[in-house]
Amino acid sequence: MIRHLVSRIATAGALIIPLLAHAAAPTIEVFKSASCGCCAKWVKHLEANGFSVKTQDVANPADYRQKAGIPDSLGSCHTALVRGYAIEGHVPAADIKRLLAETPRAKGLAVPGMPLGSPGMEGPRKDPYEVLLVQADGRTTVYKRYN
Template sequence: MFLPTLRRAGCAALLSLPLLAAAAQPVIEVYKTEMCGCCKEWVKHLEANGFQVKAQNVANPSDYREKFGIPSEYGSCHTGRVGGYAIEGHVPASDIKRLLKEKPKARGLAVPAMPMGSPGMEGPRQDPYEVLLVKDGGKASVYKRYP
């Protein structure tokens, strides 16, 4: 009688592990316009990769980019904030997870413009693009290249 009860309890604990892992991801605040479809798709990409997203529709997302210290030359259609870092544009969730794990001294990550094939911009073509690590003072280096 004790063994089956123990097994059920063990199974329940194992089944809850994915939920605990998802809950452990920090919340990403996203500032976007209400009508932008690619922003909504990027939010879905983040959620599908385990992030909790608090999306806010704002009149001018670039105000948040400026507030978080990302130069306008690295701008895109939405800005996010997670773990003290700015996330500008269509940055893949895997790069955000890497940023949060490595914790480099930086303002955040940016994918300038809206490259086809980046998360939220999927379509018939895949353009090469770079994820930039934006440092204090606005200097940036390539964090990851996508073909």
């Protein structure tokens, strides 16, 4: 009897927990060029890591970077918005999750350029790169280093 009850509770939990996790997944809105393949790969990286993603193909993704207050010197090929933060370039999903958990006073995160080995830019080699936290005043600090 107890085993049967425990089995039913475990089965219900196994069904409900993934639904709750999916419902709580933040939606990231990505502004990208229609022809950019690496942006599509980055979107798949986000989805594989539990994010819900809404993409918008736009004529000039840099317009969205500017609207979000991210300096052009930190530019990449796409800009995303999530819970009031801007995400510029190929930022790993783990760093976005950390940002959303810590909720610092900042504009968002940026990976300037398109470093090989970053999510969406996988290939035969991995170059070192930094994820930068963009402060409210536009200054940056290193949020995470990848070697």
